[in-house]
Amino acid sequence: MMITLQDCLELLDEHDLLVDSTIVDKTQKINYISYNSRDINENTMFFCKGISFKKEYLVDAIKDGVTSYISETNYNLDIDSIIVTNVQKAMSLISALYFDNPQDKLFIIAYTGTKGKTTSSYLTYTILEQMNNQKTALFSTMDRVVGKEEGMKFKSDLTTPESLDLFRDMKRSVDNGMTHLVMEVSSQAYKKNRVYNLKYDVGIFLNISPDHIGKNEHPTFEDYLYCKKQLMANSKACVINRDTEYFDTVLKEAQKHVSSDNIYTYSQIEDSVDFKFIDRETKPTKGQFDLVSKSAKASAMDINGDYIVNLPGVFNESNSTAAAIATSIAGASKNQIAQGLSTTVVPGRMEAIETRNHGYIYIDYAHNYASMHALLGFANSNHPDSKIIVIVGSTGDKGISRREGFAKALSENANVAILTTDDPGFEDPQDICEEIDAKIDHNKVDTHIILDRIAAISRAIEISDNNSVVVIAGKGADPYQKINGVDTPYPTDSVVARTILDEID
Incomplete structure (x- = not known):
């Protein structure tokens, strides 16, 4: 070097x-x-x-x-x-x-989208591990995996790190024998040129909705969309969710740079795509769907069939479809895809706990309107007669638009909302909670503010019964709270919930 x-x-x-x-x-x-x-x-x-x-x-x-x-x-x-x-x-x-251009020595699959990047990356990572005997690197919001030996997995600081750190870890991955890399590419990565001149073998556009708009992020939604589309301009093959908003705009961007033979579309709704997925059965802890080819190039991939995904919700069936297409392009077989989808575990993403006396508890990273709407929609559709109790906060110093989005999602789908602390940064968490509360329809939602997150989770579980669903949103498996510039240790929502259940359930 x-x-x-x-x-x-x-x-x-x-x-x-x-x-x-x-x-x-x-x-x-x-x-x-x-x-x-x-x-x-x-x-x-x-x-x-x-x-x-x-x-x-x-x-x-x-x-x-x-x-x-x-x-x-x-x-x-x-x-x-x-x-x-x-x-x-x-x-x-x-x-x-x-670092000797390590990107040229890896088959790189990259995801962008307002929601689903981390889950899709883990689904893809698990499938590739079946294919290449554990030679897959992973750069996600949660974890960085640069090798299969002990000490080669560590927590991420950024969804997409600074370019120097990115290429350094690619080099480490290559030196450790990795042949494939799955990575998330944030809009900020393009906004701040962290991935300038980096090309991907497969780029996947999952979805887009207003998020990351604010003084420290994107000035407008148009700027946010522009940055998201850059993944399509820098990929050899593109996979696009037909059901996303602004699909035509994203497709046109891909068509400027990639031949039609290397652009793949998928949908749950539309037939004019390469792949369609059909929801067969969504259980509280798993999903089942059929993947159907709708074009000649899709049929040639030979991945039609019935799949089980080890995560609930139609949105995870959509994520699984993207992962199936991307890994098939990389050379994965139908059996390897099926095995990977059925065994994927994503810490802090749609983690389901079935309790004895307090119904179901779902723990998820949902941190904007799109992901919260999908999460609560799943809870209502799968537990139609249950009371929906939601614990949520909002980050400080960024994503200001999320607060109104949370209020909207809660008003649409929640019965009880407990607003609490979630990475307040340099803002007062009370002010953040009150800002969310001001937009909630209190004729529909019984709202409380409990700033201590552990106490908030405890209260939600205490007031639940077997006809309840408790949704703990926002932090997922994050092991700390960002408070006044300090990463303050936090036991994670899952540990907190399970500890409380051990005491009272």
């Missing part, structure tokens, strides 16, 4: 990013790259990124071993400098080069 300054200059110039450079010796080798002033080795190239970046960060980093830097600003320091138009794009390109 060693490149020269000349290699960097040529690459940046090729992509029209190079503005200027001041370099003593272009043959100088780079031993390490970093964007973190606390992570510096001898002869490090440093990326000065972020609107809050300060010159003093670079000055401190030089003391520890930085010998060159890339920036959009010339800091006029006595070291080699490369000035570019976009430092995030530059970091993505040079990171790929520094």
Whole structure:
């Protein structure tokens, strides 16, 4: 993992990013790259990124071993400098080069969508593990898996990490013998050029609805949609959910870049697609569906048939269909797909607990209107005579539109809502809860605010009976609360619920 300054200059110039450079010796080798002033080795190239970046960060980093830097600003320091138009794009390109282009040694399946990315990624990961003898890497919102040995799985900080971290972990995956990679690609990944110039073997567009709109995210829905569509522009084969809003727009984007032979569509509703899935039986803990080919290229894949998915809800049958198509493109057989779908476990996603005296408890990461609407719709359709009790909060500092969305979903499908704390960041959780509460239809929903999340879950279970469904939404398997810039340990919703049940059920 060693490149020269000349290699960097040529690459940046090729992509029209190079503005200027001041370099003593272009043959100088780079031993390490970093964007973190606390992570510096001898002869490090440093990326000065972020609107809050300060010159003093670079000055401190030089003391520890930085010998060159890339920036959009010339800091006029006595070291080699490369000035570019976009430092995030530059970091993505040079990171790929520094780590020997590991993306070219992996078959990459990538997901985007407002909801379902993590579940679909786990479904795909489990199928591929059946196919390639546990040689699949996973970069998800929850976990990063770069090898099958102990210590090669760890918690993720971001859905799609910074490009340097992304390519570093691809390199680790390749070195550990991984042949395939499943990853989630967030809209922010394109907004902030974390995946600039990265190409995928299969890109899947699951769905889109308003989310991540706010001062620290996307300024408008149009910007959000534009960023989501970029996955279609950077994939060799595209898989698109025909049932999503803005399908025509997404399809047109794919058609600009990919031949029709490599675009696959699927639906539960429409017949004019490549694959249609038909819900056969949805149980409280599992789903069953038929997958039917509707085109010649779909028939050639030979994956028609009846499938069982180890997750409940029609929306997970839709996710399973996407995973089946994507893995079939990668070479998975029908039997491998069936085995993977029937054994997939996704921590914190549609985790179902059947209790003795308190009905069913569902724990899910649902964190916006689309996912909450689908989750509560499932609860109502599968438990039509039950009281629906929901525990939910909303994150602080981002996704402000989610709060009104939660209120809407609760008003449509809940009987009781207990509003609580969920990663409030630097906001007051009481204010967040009151903002949700103000939009709820109180003629339909009995609403309470209990800021202590454990106490909120306890209260919900205490007031439930065998004719109740308790839905714990928002955090899934997250092991901490983000409070005032600190990741505060939290035992996870599942552990809390099971502990309470052990005491009272």
